[in-house]
Amino acid sequence: DQQVKQNSPSLSVQEGRISILNCDYTNSMFDYFLWYKKYPAEGPTFLISISSIKDKNEDGRFTVFLNKSAKHLSLHIVPSQPGDSAVYFCAARISGSARQLTFGSGTQLTVLP
């Protein structure tokens, strides 16, 4: 049973517009959430994170929103750039565990010039 789900395997957005990537989770014990970005032939790189005590975290063009009641988080990229084209993984963790992350299956974002 997948505890972290990214239901959209792919998303295409025009350059300059907003990209919204979604993630749902089922385990209410998760209290820390991360987004990773992965280019082909490279390992995932950390992008942005949010603790469950917050509902928003912003870093430049990237903003992550957390809705705990809906067990949903989203990553907004504004404005989207062609270099943002990559696979985006959502991940979640339970504090006090061995700090492993549970990952979603990823969403391929394509930003069209």
Next chain:
Amino acid sequence: ETGVTQTPRHLVMGMTNKKSLKCEQHLGHNAMYWYKQSAKKPLELMFVYNFKEQTENNSVPSRFSPECPNSSHLFLHLHTLQPEDSALYLCASSQTGRSVSGNTIYFGEGSWLTVV
């Protein structure tokens, strides 16, 4: 330059071969991980090492054998693999601790494994 380096980047092996994947982290972390990424599947955690001690084995078949000689190095020894084991194998590291917001995992670039 990535703080986590993996070699080889690509490996093709027969089902009767024995090979090893190597990982080295230069970040001073004390936890290291092996993940497997198959096409269109979530990243699967395979093994976790904290301070050189294996703390988790996620029901990984014995044909995968990890080794962690020190906090900076991690190996994955491969023996009699199956074609379905073909995947991207990712090494990662993090700093363990009690803070909620810390412990971000940093990944290497991965080793693409093809079993023929």
